[in-house]
Amino acid sequence: MNEFFTLMKPELLIMAILFLLLFIKISKGLANDKLLQFIQVLLLINFVAGFFLNAEGKLFDSMYQTNAMIVLQKNILNLGMFFISLLFTDWFRKCEHLSEFFMLMLSALLGMFYMMSSGNLLMFYLSLELATIPVAAMSNFNLDKKVSSEAAIKMILSSAFSSGILLFGISLLYGATGTLSFTEMPALLTSSPLQILAFVCLFTAFAFKMSVVPFHFWTADVYEGSPVVVTSFLSVISKGAIAFVFVSTLFKVFQPLHDIWYNMIMVLSVMTMLIGNLFALRQQNIKRFLAFSSIAQVGFILVGMSSNSTQGTASIIYFICIYIFSNLAAFGVADLISFFTGKENVDDYKGLYQTNPLLSWVLALSLFSLAGIPPTAGFFGKLFLLSAGATTGNYIFIGIAAVNMIISLYYYLRIIRAVFMDKNETPVEKISINPYTKIGLYICSAGIVLIGLLSWVYDYIESVVN
Amino acid sequence: MNLLLLILIPLLTAVAVFMMQNNNQVRWIAFFGSAIQLILSLGLYVVYTNARNHGDTAQMLFEQNMPLFKSWNINLHLGVDGISVAMIMLTAFVVVAGVLMSWKMEKMTKEFYFLLILLSMGAYGFFISLDLFVLFFFLEIAVIPKYLLIGVWGSGKKEYSANKLALMLMTGSALVLVGMFILYFGGGKSFDILQLAQTTIPTWTQHICFPLLFVGFGVFTALFPFHTWVPDGHSSAPTAGSMFLAGISMKLGGYGCLRVATYLLPEGAKEYANIILLLSAIAILYGAFATMMQKDLKYINAYSSISHCGFVLLGIGMLTKVAITGAIMQMVSHGLMTALFFAVIGIIYERTHTRQVNEMGGLLKVMPFTITLLFIVGLCSLGLPGLSGFVAEMTIFVGSWENPDTFHRIVTVAGCMSIVVTAVYILRAIGRTAMGPLKEEYNNLSDAAWPEKLATIILLVGIIAIGVAPFWLNDLVSPGAELIMQKIQMAK
Numbered sequence: 026m027n028e029f030f031t032l033m034k035p036e037l038l039i040m041a042i043l044f045l046l047l048f049i050k051i052s053k054g055l056a057n058d059k060l061l062q063f064i065q066v067l068l069l070i071n072f073v074a075g076f077f078l079n080a081e082g083k084l085f086d087s088m089y090q091t092n093a094m095i096v097l098q099k100n101i102l103n104l105g106m107f108f109i110s111l112l113f114t115d116w117f118r119k120c121e122h123l124s125e126f127f128m129l130m131l132s133a134l135l136g137m138f139y140m141m142s143s144g145n146l147l148m149f150y151l152s153l154e155l156a157t158i159p160v161a162a163m164s165n166f167n168l169d170k171k172v173s174s175e176a177a178i179k180m181i182l183s184s185a186f187s188s189g190i191l192l193f194g195i196s197l198l199y200g201a202t203g204t205l206s207f208t209e210m211p212a213l214l215t216s217s218p219l220q221i222l223a224f225v226c227l228f229t230a231f232a233f234k235m236s237v238v239p240f241h242f243w244t245a246d247v248y249e250g251s252p253v254v255v256t257s258f259l260s261v262i263s264k265g266a267i268a269f270v271f272v273s274t275l276f277k278v279f280q281p282l283h284d285i286w287y288n289m290i291m292v293l294s295v296m297t298m299l300i301g302n303l304f305a306l307r308q309q310n311i312k313r314f315l316a317f318s319s320i321a322q323v324g325f326i327l328v329g330m331s332s333n334s335t336q337g338t339a340s341i342i343y344f345i346c347i348y349i350f351s352n353l354a355a356f357g358v359a360d361l362i363s364f365f366t367g368k369e370n371v372d373d374y375k376g377l378y379q380t381n382p383l384l385s386w387v388l389a390l391s392l393f394s395l396a397g398i399p400p401t402a403g404f405f406g407k408l409f410l411l412s413a414g415a416t417t418g419n420y421i422f423i424g425i426a427a428v429n430m431i432i433s434l435y436y437y438l439r440i441i442r443a444v445f446m447d448k449n450e451t452p453v454e455k456i457s458i459n460p461y462t463k464i465g466l467y468i469c470s471a472g473i474v475l476i477g478l479l480s481w482v483y484d485y486i487e488s489v490v491n
Numbered sequence: 492m493n494l495l496l497l498i499l500i501p502l503l504t505a506v507a508v509f510m511m512q513n514n515n516q517v518r519w520i521a522f523f524g525s526a527i528q529l530i531l532s533l534g535l536y537v538v539y540t541n542a543r544n545h546g547d548t549a550q551m552l553f554e555q556n557m558p559l560f561k562s563w564n565i566n567l568h569l570g571v572d573g574i575s576v577a578m579i580m581l582t583a584f585v586v587v588a589g590v591l592m593s594w595k596m597e598k599m600t601k602e603f604y605f606l607l608i609l610l611s612m613g614a615y616g617f618f619i620s621l622d623l624f625v626l627f628f629f630l631e632i633a634v635i636p637k638y639l640l641i642g643v644w645g646s647g648k649k650e651y652s653a654n655k656l657a658l659m660l661m662t663g664s665a666l667v668l669v670g671m672f673i674l675y676f677g678g679g680k681s682f683d684i685l686q687l688a689q690t691t692i693p694t695w696t697q698h699i700c701f702p703l704l705f706v707g708f709g710v711f712t713a714l715f716p717f718h719t720w721v722p723d724g725h726s727s728a729p730t731a732g733s734m735f736l737a738g739i740s741m742k743l744g745g746y747g748c749l750r751v752a753t754y755l756l757p758e759g760a761k762e763y764a765n766i767i768l769l770l771s772a773i774a775i776l777y778g779a780f781a782t783m784m785q786k787d788l789k790y791i792n793a794y795s796s797i798s799h800c801g802f803v804l805l806g807i808g809m810l811t812k813v814a815i816t817g818a819i820m821q822m823v824s825h826g827l828m829t830a831l832f833f834a835v836i837g838i839i840y841e842r843t844h845t846r847q848v849n850e851m852g853g854l855l856k857v858m859p860f861t862i863t864l865l866f867i868v869g870l871c872s873l874g875l876p877g878l879s880g881f882v883a884e885m886t887i888f889v890g891s892w893e894n895p896d897t898f899h900r901i902v903t904v905a906g907c908m909s910i911v912v913t914a915v916y917i918l919r920a921i922g923r924t925a926m927g928p929l930k931e932e933y934n935n936l937s938d939a940a941w942p943e944k945l946a947t948i949i950l951l952v953g954i955i956a957i958g959v960a961p962f963w964l965n966d967l968v969s970p971g972a973e974l975i976m977q978k979i980q981m982a983k
Contacts, residue, residue: 336562399631408624408668412563415672420699423672427665434661435654438638442650446642480559487562 031080032091035099036142038071039135043128050124057118061110064127065461068107075100083144087208090144093489098269098342099138105262105349106134111465112357113254115364126166129159130258137266141273146195146205149270153191153234156266157184160259164251176250183243187233194226207278214281224282228289231274234267237327238297241320245304248316253363256312257356260319265345268326272341276333283333290331291422298324298429305436311359311369314436315352318395321433322348328426329410332417339487340409346486347406347476351394354469357462358388365456371440376449381456385444387466394473396437397430402477409483492538492553494569494619497579500528501612505605514600518590521604525587525611532576532583539576540967550974551621551685559625564681568621574819574971577964578618578746581826584953585738586611589731591946592834595841596644596729603644606636607731614739618746623671623682626751627664630711630743634660637740640732641724652720652727659720663710667747670703674755687755688978694758701759704752705767711744713797714804715774725793730837733789737796738830745803745822749815753807754975757982760810765898767808772902774801779912788836788846791920792829795872798909799825799880805906806887809899810979814890815972817883820964824871824879824957831950832868835861838943839924842936848920853929857936862925864947869917871954874910879957884910886965 030037045067049055055063081092109130110117120126136155143149161181167173199205201220202213214220229240236244248256275286301321308314329341361384362377363369378385394403407430415423458466476482504524511517542552551570559565571579589607596603613633620626634657642653671682677696678687692700710717721741725733753760778798785791799821806818838861839854840846855862871878874885891903939947957964 339562393635398635399628404628404631409560409563411668412672412675415676418676420669420673424669427668428662431658431661431665435658438654438657441639442642442654445639446650446653480565484561 028080028082029084031078032082032084033089034078035075035096035103036135036138038074039131039138042067042071043131043135046124046128046131054124057120057123060123061114061117065107065110068103068110072100072103072107075103087144087206088148089139089142090207091142094273094338094342095141097486097489098141098266101342101346101349102134102137102262102266105265105353106130108349108353108465108469109254109258109262111461112353112469113257113360114459114461114465116252116254116360120166121168122166126163129163133157133159133163133258134262137263140270141266144207146198146207150188150191150195153230154188156263157188157234160255160263163255163258164247166255167250167252170250172250173252176247179243179250180247183233187230187240190226190233191230194223194230197223197226207274210278211281214279216282216285221282221285224279224285225289228286231267231271232293235264235271235323235326236320237293237323238300238320241297241301244320245313245316249310249313253312253356253360256316257353257360260316260356261349261352264319264323265349268323268341268345272330272338275330276338280333287331287333287417290327291419294324294327294331295422295425296324297321297327298426302429302432302436305433309371311363311371311374311440314371314440315355315359318433318436319352321429322352322395324429325407325410325426328414328422331419331422332413334413334416335490336409336416336487337413339483339490340406340413342490343483343486344406344410346482347394347402347473350469350472350476351391351401351403354387354391354466354473355395357466357469358384358391361456361458361462362453366453368453371443373453374440374443375447376452377444380452380454383458383466384456387470388444389441390470390473392437392440396434398434400478401473402475403473405477405483492535494553494555494571496531497528497535497615497619498612500524500531501608501615504528505608505612508601508604508608511601514597517601517604518594521590521608522587524608525583525590528611528615529583529587532579535571536576536580536967539571539573543970554621563624564683565624566622566683567625568683568685569619570621570685571619572971572974573967573969574746574750575618577819577823577968578742579615581742581823581953582611582614582618582739584949585734585826585830588830588834588946588950589734589738591942591949592734592837593729593731594940594942598644603640603729606640607735610636610640610735611739614743617743621684623674623684623687623751625682626684626747627667627671630667630747631661631664633740633743634664637724637728637732637736640735641728644729644732645727646729647727648723649727652723656720656724659710659717663707663717663744666703666707666710667751668707670700670707673700673703684750684755692756697756697759698762701752701756701763704756705748705759705763708744708747708752709804712741712748712803713774713800714744715770715777715797715801718774718778718797721797722790722793725796725833726787726789730833730840733792733833733837734830737792737833738826741796741800742822742826745800745807745818748804749807749818749975754978757979760979761982764808764810767804768899768902771801771804771808772905774798775805775906775909776912779909779916782916783912785916786848788839788848788920788924789833791848791916792832792836795913795916796825796829798913799829799872802884802887802906805902806890809887809891809894810976811890811893812969812972812976813893814887815975816965816969817886817888817890819968819972820879820886820957820961821883823964824883824954827950827953827957828868828871828880831864831947831954832872834943834947834950835865835868838939838947839865843933848923851924851930851933852927853925854933854936855925856929857933858938860938860944861947864951865921865925867951867954869921871958873913873917877955877958879954879961882957882961882964
């Protein structure tokens, strides 16, 4: 019983918060301000508690498993959740159904946690659904906007479709190997055609969730239509969780099929980087822009994934940790501007520096980090992904990735140019940032500058992975 | 001497500049920071030569090695030899001058100085690091400040130039990145330059790696045909920006070509030496002839920079000790000279509000100090004995002549011929600017103010110090060139 509590601690904590919110909701309810503060404190406690009393082991006949690496990944996501609660304070305060929104978000997170800890394909499927359906409901939260409902419908339909493919793959795999357990699976994989077909189905489902090209079509519309909070949740937390699971599944469970998935990953990675970048070049809406740029980032994650080594795993965890800081900061700024002025166009950002220097610097830092420019952490994150990819000796692949870094630099610089260089007669007016968001932005900026330079962060992650 | 100081002082200066509220404080702090750095780098020279005179024969002095990312075997490995000391001194001179030249900058002063100091930190870090990863880190740090400096404070088609510069330089560094990875995995999983120099790198790796690294760094130093960012970037940048670009940033490339590409991959260097020579000869002649057609003073200096930096690559491509020594001296000389040239152009432009040679005339009467400097720097550019340009180019030609075959001879002669062209365009430009009738609207122009005078004198001291007594610089850099040559001679 004791083991149950220590092993499942992250999930139990989230569940406790969920129930607490539910009780508050049905008893009397709190004003949004109070409730939000309460949630922020809870999420902070949740994040801090993630570092204590951790254990490794399995539960429920290996249905649930955890180890130091999984705990670390969960902590990273918890940190991201805490940032979200800080950065989007203004939106939350105005939100009509705040406690419901957080309940949905936390249940999605709960789903991701179970997904990361799952030791069996059925468990994996169930938790994947738990991680998806609440997000679709969240996408609909801009209740007065039509695009928001459109986003929700697109999200739910397309993820239902991908779930179908996933289930098909799982059933084929069960037919071919006779097991659903992650531990028993590798020994039974012989790369027979049926198994490969099943694997491709599974792979597709992962690729869909991570919005890998050519399974990315839902991404831009959903990102644009949803509230910025949901967009950032989708592109950071949700994508991070899927990447974590994808890596460990590929490296551990499907290790015997390495030759097959290496080529798949390579082709998809090149396509994802290229198409994500090319589409991002021409976007005018800042949310769509960030959506496509985050597709391109996934391409870089795939470069690290192609390495098939612990260094690859470590560099992906490191990259996502950095990505949380940089992408959330960018979304935080975009949200502030769109919340107070309704402006979401790149052209509206012209002359931002004159009126909002703090926001401009934070945005610049986060975009430089996304583009991989030193001294920001993104530089180290991208470089380690590339060097992990280079361990296979496929330098042409790395060369293509490096070229894509240049293309992405071009469009990130476009925003920088609008903010710092272009003149505008009606720039965004001075925005008064509330203290919570300010703290969030400061922490994110500090993280962007420091994580890379403090080299023990990477060494710590690497030691945990080993 | 602790080399970390060389990075820490600019860093602290940059942070202090960012914290300040009023523009005057910003200027003085930036000035003090860069002055301390100048004193430090002169101190470094003294300490370095002392150690050498006392018989310290280690390849690198003041070495420090701290592990950074253990699992990738990345270390913060710092150390200097004569070549780096020369480069550091050059940087320190140009930075102080650049800070002084921007004294009147009123638009976003704080941000301007912050970026200047950040850029200089990148350069210092680049010149002292002995680990490829760290070196690459500092190389890239020096790019984005340039983009912002040109884009925000520049003139003319600044956005276009800034974009072009950033993208071309980043493409160069992407090539360096790929080359660096191949070197890392081909050379025993180490980024350490000294270790890589000890390991034998397979011939095919050298043949793949060398073009990547050389062209990658070459983009920074205007290797033909990747020079197109130079004229636009230089002419759009604010005065201090052009000084930094030509004086420091282009030297990053030359240093990288030498220290990383040629030193680590001698077989590759031998394989491709003729192509390098051909490209640099084209750059020298093309740059010189293109300059003849220019009417804008900044464009004149920018195109002549392509020509002069061609000499650097020519010296490297000749693969003799004297020529390589000459290449390094040319880097230092050109850095000082071109920074001074841009400073003078900046002074003139600020007063006449034009950079077109045709619209000026007779300025010697109203601005004697500035125009005298223009004469000196012009003569330095065309290689008058007694100034640094002569010493450097002469050394390169002497070194080049050591190669007895016809191809090398032809290339050398072609390079020499450019000097004639240089004389034509320099004398014409200076003549038009300084002599002739003075236009009425220029009657009341003032001469250089004190910060400008100080800045130009600092640079001039450097030029004359090399021109009159070149031996100290020669003695400083030639042991480093000797080591590189040994590697090349040992290679097949």
